[in-house]
Structures are given as C-alpha cells and as structure tokens.
Amino acid sequence: MKKVKQITFAARPTGLPDASIFRIDEVPLPDPKEGELQLKGMFYSVDPYMRGRMNEGESYVPPFQVNNALEGGVVAEVTASRDPKFQPGDVVHGPYLPWRTEMTVPASAVQKVDASLAPPSYYLGVLGMTGLTAYIGLMDIGKPKAGETVVVSGAAGAVGSVVGQIAKHLGCRAVGIAGSEEKVKLLTEYFGFDAAINYNEPGLDDRLSTSCPNGVDIYFDNVGGEVSDAVMRQLNFFARVPLCGQISYYNATEVPTGPRWQGFMVTRSILMQGFIIRNYASRFREGIEFLAPLVKAGKIKSEETVAEGFEKLPEALLGLFSGKNKGKMIVKA
Structure with a gap:
C-alpha cells in the first residue's frame, strides 16, 4: 500500500508551542471505498483556533488527539472517486481534513470549488x-x-x-x-x-x-x-x-x-x-453570495502569506503567534 507524509500531533504544549509538538510520519493511503474520494492536497490553511484544539478538554470543536494527524481546511484535487458526484481532476475544499500529502476521505467531507470565480486558495480565506x-x-x-x-x-x-x-x-x-x-x-x-x-x-x-x-x-x-x-x-x-x-x-x-x-x-x-x-452553517450560502461578486469585481481584496512545501505546515502555524502573516496564512503543497 502506498505511503504518504503526515503532520502528526506529537505532544500537548504548555504555553507557546514550538516545533517539538509536531512530527512528520509516513502513513498508508488506503484505496477509496464506495462513497469515498482520494485527494491530493494543494493548499492547507493554518488558523489561530488550532491552538485551542491542542489543549485537552471540551470545547466547540474536539481537541487534536496526540499521535494522530492534525487537521484543518484543505483545498485538494480529486485523484480517484467512488462517488458519482465527483470526478478525478475536480478541485474540492474540506474544513476538517487531515494534514497529509494525500488522503482518502468520505465524499461528504468536501465540496467542489469554482476555480473560475477565484483562485482555489481563496476558498481557505476570503471565500472560505x-x-x-x-x-x-x-x-x-x-x-x-x-x-x-x-x-x-x-x-x-x-x-x-x-x-x-x-x-x-x-x-x-x-x-x-x-x-x-x-x-x-x-x-x-x-x-x-x-x-x-x-x-x-x-x-x-x-x-x-x-x-x-x-x-x-x-x-x-x-x-x-x-x-x-x-x-x-x-x-x-x-x-x-x-x-x-x-x-x-x-x-x-x-x-x-x-x-x-x-x-x-x-x-x-x-x-x-x-x-x-x-454555528451559522445555514447562512454560509448567504455569505458567499454577498462576498463572491465583490471579490470577483475587485471590491474586496485578499492578501495571502504563502509558505511553499507541505513540511512547512508546523512553521507556518507557529508563525501566526508572532504575527508573521499578512492576510491569510496558507501552505502550498
């Protein structure tokens, strides 16, 4: 079975996190079953809320589990599909996908993005x-x-x-x-x-x-x-x-x-x-319908700080806490 790289959550931090809480592992990539997709990561989002998920305890989103993959917003390309709504080559976005170079996930975990409206990475930021x-x-x-x-x-x-x-x-x-x-x-x-x-x-x-x-x-x-x-x-x-x-x-x-x-x-x-x-999922379409025309017309601009390379994900996430980002912090695979 093919193996892919994964950013693993290695330990819970106390205070300001450092690189020791991350580990890069190789994990197997299973073939997709019925209703699943295989994806290749294109862009990965790093966000301040992820610091809260490093703590143990109940919150509005479950904490990261030690020795498991971190997860977050990912824009990816479909490489194999066992769902009729998706075809290889489709570009999709999922808000809680594992930090892996490639991944097999339920089709319900992602949505197609309209790359003709804006660059795909915008769906992690201004259109996400x-x-x-x-x-x-x-x-x-x-x-x-x-x-x-x-x-x-x-x-x-x-x-x-x-x-x-x-x-x-x-x-x-x-x-x-x-x-x-x-x-x-x-x-x-x-x-x-x-x-x-x-x-x-x-x-x-x-x-x-x-x-x-x-x-x-x-x-x-x-x-x-x-x-x-x-x-x-x-x-x-x-x-x-x-x-x-x-x-x-x-x-x-x-x-x-x-x-x-x-x-x-x-x-x-x-x-x-x-x-x-x-908590406002029922209003997401309303928000996109408001934002998308303004983005397309250049009336709302987006700034991205882009780190190159999957293995830069930990460094990019830590950079949020020292203000290294201008606009949205993204890692390009």
Missing part, C-alpha cells in the same frame, strides 16, 4: 471560513449602518482585513489595529481602511481618539488584552462588540486579570457577543 466569519460577525452582531465607525483588531489578518473592507463597502469608517508599520500601510493603501494604528507604538488611546473622532460604534475583536481595553474606552452608547478571537490569551499559562467592563457596558447599553462560525 475566514471570509464567512468576517461577514457573519459584522452583519449579525455588529449590524453596521452607513456613517458608523468600525474598529478592527488583528486587522491585517485573514478575518480582520475582510471585516474592514465589508464595513467600507457598507459606508462605514473603518479603522484597523495591527502590529507593525508595514501592516498599517497595507491596511490603508491596499485594503482601503480610513485609518490604521500600530499598537506597538506608544499612545494607543490618543491615536484611537484621533482616528475615531466620533467614537466607536462597532468593535470587531480578534485580539483581546490591552488593545481591546483601549478600544473599549472609546465605545459609544449602543455600541456592538462581536467577539471573534482572543489571540493575546491563546498561549497564556494563567488566566489574565484586566479591567472589568460590565458596569461600563451597562451604562452605555453596549452589546458584546461571542460567536463560532460553525
């Missing part, structure tokens, strides 16, 4: 879970109105960059927060944000006040921590806060203590709501 996360979080919780100010933390990342562009399309003022001057420039000059702030420079509160002269109506929070504390101080009455991620805490070994905002939220009638995109 990250784009849908931006759309659902902003529209369902943020409820943007023309003329409002939307602030996005982690704005140069895969989700944040799309949030700001949707906000601009809907007539809002978009202000992004990122971690370098290079990313600040990317936000204003490429993604079209009205203003952008480097949180590593001093005076974050003052720069937020300058960039948001009418306060903040929607804060799309990808980061948490001190960045979010600064934005909270600028929130208007009836502001909305979609909680998408808290990457500043993902590698913490203790629960951090910060300002407690509940009293402030009461007096200003602020809505804060967390969300998990997989």
Whole structure:
C-alpha cells in the first residue's frame, strides 16, 4: 500500500508551542471505498483556533488527539472517486481534513470549488471560513449602518482585513489595529481602511481618539488584552462588540486579570457577543453570495502569506503567534 507524509500531533504544549509538538510520519493511503474520494492536497490553511484544539478538554470543536494527524481546511484535487458526484481532476475544499500529502476521505467531507470565480486558495480565506466569519460577525452582531465607525483588531489578518473592507463597502469608517508599520500601510493603501494604528507604538488611546473622532460604534475583536481595553474606552452608547478571537490569551499559562467592563457596558447599553462560525452553517450560502461578486469585481481584496512545501505546515502555524502573516496564512503543497 502506498505511503504518504503526515503532520502528526506529537505532544500537548504548555504555553507557546514550538516545533517539538509536531512530527512528520509516513502513513498508508488506503484505496477509496464506495462513497469515498482520494485527494491530493494543494493548499492547507493554518488558523489561530488550532491552538485551542491542542489543549485537552471540551470545547466547540474536539481537541487534536496526540499521535494522530492534525487537521484543518484543505483545498485538494480529486485523484480517484467512488462517488458519482465527483470526478478525478475536480478541485474540492474540506474544513476538517487531515494534514497529509494525500488522503482518502468520505465524499461528504468536501465540496467542489469554482476555480473560475477565484483562485482555489481563496476558498481557505476570503471565500472560505475566514471570509464567512468576517461577514457573519459584522452583519449579525455588529449590524453596521452607513456613517458608523468600525474598529478592527488583528486587522491585517485573514478575518480582520475582510471585516474592514465589508464595513467600507457598507459606508462605514473603518479603522484597523495591527502590529507593525508595514501592516498599517497595507491596511490603508491596499485594503482601503480610513485609518490604521500600530499598537506597538506608544499612545494607543490618543491615536484611537484621533482616528475615531466620533467614537466607536462597532468593535470587531480578534485580539483581546490591552488593545481591546483601549478600544473599549472609546465605545459609544449602543455600541456592538462581536467577539471573534482572543489571540493575546491563546498561549497564556494563567488566566489574565484586566479591567472589568460590565458596569461600563451597562451604562452605555453596549452589546458584546461571542460567536463560532460553525454555528451559522445555514447562512454560509448567504455569505458567499454577498462576498463572491465583490471579490470577483475587485471590491474586496485578499492578501495571502504563502509558505511553499507541505513540511512547512508546523512553521507556518507557529508563525501566526508572532504575527508573521499578512492576510491569510496558507501552505502550498
């Protein structure tokens, strides 16, 4: 039986992960049975939520199992099919496929992608879970109105960059927060944000006040921590806060203590709501129908940080926690 490479989850990390938690193995590739497909990986997604899956314990998605393959979003080519809906050569996407160079999976685990609409890798980003996360979080919780100010933390990342562009399309003022001057420039000059702030420079509160002269109506929070504390101080009455991620805490070994905002939220009638995109599966078609024409027309742009080579997957995933990505981080096989 043919053998293929696999990225194996070797050990659960404490704090910031390093390369020791990964292992590259060779595993057998079974022939597809009835209702199954054989796939060759083309593009692999690395995402911040994967850090949570490295921990043991119940969450919204099962944890990775030690000595098993890691898994995530993969765009792949069908090489053999035992399902009449798929033919060899079809390009498909699956949100939870194993990190293997080739794999045999149920046909129900994937969907065809339209490579004529956008490059296949976009289905891991702006036309995939990250784009849908931006759309659902902003529209369902943020409820943007023309003329409002939307602030996005982690704005140069895969989700944040799309949030700001949707906000601009809907007539809002978009202000992004990122971690370098290079990313600040990317936000204003490429993604079209009205203003952008480097949180590593001093005076974050003052720069937020300058960039948001009418306060903040929607804060799309990808980061948490001190960045979010600064934005909270600028929130208007009836502001909305979609909680998408808290990457500043993902590698913490203790629960951090910060300002407690509940009293402030009461007096200003602020809505804060967390969300998990997989709970909105019934709205995915709506999101794609909104995003796809804008992407095709160039009104929503995508930025990708692409690492070359299947074996770069661990390095790419670890790079998320030091901000090495601009836009969506992807590994090309």
